[in-house]
Amino acid sequence: MLAESSVIASCASDPREKSKKYLVGGIASINRKADPDILFQSAEGAHLTDSDGKRYIDYHAAFGPYVLGHNAAAVNAAVVNVISEQHSLYGSGTTSLEGDLAELICGCAPFLESVALLNTGSEATYQALRLARAATGRDHIIVMQGGYNGWHNDVACNLMTPLKDLGERRTGDEYPFLGISAGIPQSHKDLVHPVEYNDLDAVRTVASKYPTAAIILEPILQNIGVVKPNAGYLQGLRKLADELGFLLIFDEVKTGFRHALGGYAALSGVNPDLAVYGKAIANGYPVAAIGGRKDILELFNTTDAAKRVLLAGTYNAHPVMVAAAIATIQHLKSNDGEVYRRFEEQGAWLQNALEDVGKRLGVEMVVARQGSALCPYFMDHLPVDWYDLASHHNFDLDQCVRKQMIADGVYVFPIAVKQWSISAAHTQHDLERAVEAFESGLAKAIVD
Numbered sequence: 371m372l373a374e375s376s377v378i379a380s381c382a383s384d385p386r387e388k389s390k391k392y393l394v395g396g397i398a399s400i401n402r403k404a405d406p407d408i409l410f411q412s413a414e415g416a417h418l419t420d421s422d423g424k425r426y427i428d429y430h431a432a433f434g435p436y437v438l439g440h441n442a443a444a445v446n447a448a449v450v451n452v453i454s455e456q457h458s459l460y461g462s463g464t465t466s467l468e469g470d471l472a473e474l475i476c477g478c479a480p481f482l483e484s485v486a487l488l489n490t491g492s493e494a495t496y497q498a499l500r501l502a503r504a505a506t507g508r509d510h511i512i513v514m515q516g517g518y519n520g521w522h523n524d525v526a527c528n529l530m531t532p533l534k535d536l537g538e539r540r541t542g543d544e545y546p547f548l549g550i551s552a553g554i555p556q557s558h559k560d561l562v563h564p565v566e567y568n569d570l571d572a573v574r575t576v577a578s579k580y581p582t583a584a585i586i587l588e589p590i591l592q593n594i595g596v597v598k599p600n601a602g603y604l605q606g607l608r609k610l611a612d613e614l615g616f617l618l619i620f621d622e623v624k625t626g627f628r629h630a631l632g633g634y635a636a637l638s639g640v641n642p643d644l645a646v647y648g649k650a651i652a653n654g655y656p657v658a659a660i661g662g663r664k665d666i667l668e669l670f671n672t673t674d675a676a677k678r679v680l681l682a683g684t685y686n687a688h689p690v691m692v693a694a695a696i697a698t699i700q701h702l703k704s705n706d707g708e709v710y711r712r713f714e715e716q717g718a719w720l721q722n723a724l725e726d727v728g729k730r731l732g733v734e735m736v737v738a739r740q741g742s743a744l745c746p747y748f749m750d751h752l753p754v755d756w757y758d759l760a761s762h763h764n765f766d767l768d769q770c771v772r773k774q775m776i777a778d779g780v781y782v783f784p785i786a787v788k789q790w791s792i793s794a795a796h797t798q799h800d801l802e803r804a805v806e807a808f809e810s811g812l813a814k815a816i817v818d
């Protein structure tokens with residue numbers, strides 16, 4: 371039998387082998403199982419470098435957080451500072467940092483009356499739904515077909531369900547809960563009702579039939595690219611929530627801080643009862659937040675034990691993470707939101723350039739975009755929901771183009787219908803390289 375040190379030494383030449391040997395599945399998140407299987411070594415600004423020294427321009431952005439680019443100087447400095455000032459996770463009382471962060475977040479939109487700080491988007495959506503159930507005394511929730519709100523029992527369902535499993539399009543009625551995880555109790559599934567995005571009738575039907583605590587949705591579906599709300603849809607949800615007495619929860623884990631300081635709520639002018647943030651809020655550090663109506667968030671704090679929602683977490687508001695979030699938000703706020711103006715310009719340029727590629731190569735395609743997030747779809751119209759997208763998009767072509775682009779040094783998501791993200795570190799040259807790689811990838815893919 372090998373001594374432990376020699377086992378580790380034998381794996382040391384390829385860290386992937388070590389991970390495969392000791393780490394379940396060889397990866398820390400199922401979403402990192404990718405083809406090609408690249409071992410990344412370092413990241414700086416808009417660039418990634420792999421273990422062979424090959425450089426990539428990064429449009430994946432670690433699933434969205436990198437709004438300022440990797441290792442952004444201001445965020446790194448804040449993190450180093452908090453450590454060198456000998457801050458620690460005190461685990462008791464509060465710190466001045468967390469008050470500063472809460473104030474900054476609440477200053478991002480008027481509907482953000484109060485805020486709770488957590489670590490991950492999944493924790494935050496979990497707690498937001500619990501708050502909604504406690505506030506309304508109801509148990510049922512509505513989620514979006516094609517939406518993703520985290521890994522927990524209420525929401526781990528109906529993300530990119532194949533059409534053969536969905537069956538006929540359902541209008542005005544709910545789809546079955548089609549879990550994306552084993553181990554979800556049937557009692558949970560019975561409480562969760564997936565509906566098609568942009569379908570107000572479906573929401574009315576479900577909420578009239580079941581005692582509904584909340585609807586939770588990404589205001590733009592950004593886990594299937596960039597699927598935007600029809601005019602009046604979010605406003606319609608607000609009205610239905612008020613009329614039928616359920617809470618409107620915007621999951622802004624992807625849209626928040628990436629598109630605007632107050633997230634897509636601020637851009638659409640629709641105030642949710644609660645909004646959930648993560649990812650771009652701290653440029654890659656694990657921070658999440660639930661913000662919104664103080665009367666609801668106060669349920670975390672009520673002295674009435676029967677009504678109190680348990681807010682606990684050893685690592686909530688860890689000083690290092692909080693410092694990273696403060697530095698990120700301050701940077702996003704600086705120069706009167708200059709970052710967002712630049713995103714709009716760069717995003718529009720890239721969108722047009724990609725659409726031109728489609729025209730040049732005679733490929734039917736559209737590019738959906740919000741600010742710095744965009745997604746080319748190989749179909750003849752912008753998708754309005756998952757069913758539409760799954761029925762019309764050419765997934766094989768998409769997958770093939772992405773593979774070619776990665777080989778060409780432009781790291782887009784290796785999975786079809788996933789968004790491309792621009793960061794504040796991307797230059798015009800980086801955008802032009804992406805267009806070149808897209809054009810040559812698409813040209814190769816259509817002849818294959």
Ligand SMILES: Cc1ncc(COP(=O)(O)O)c(C=O)c1O
Nearest residue numbers: 490491492518519520621623624
């Ligand atoms: C919209 C949305 N909500 C929630 C989550 C879950 O966040 P986390 O992975 O931090 O738990 C994600 C993650 O991708 C997401 O995209």
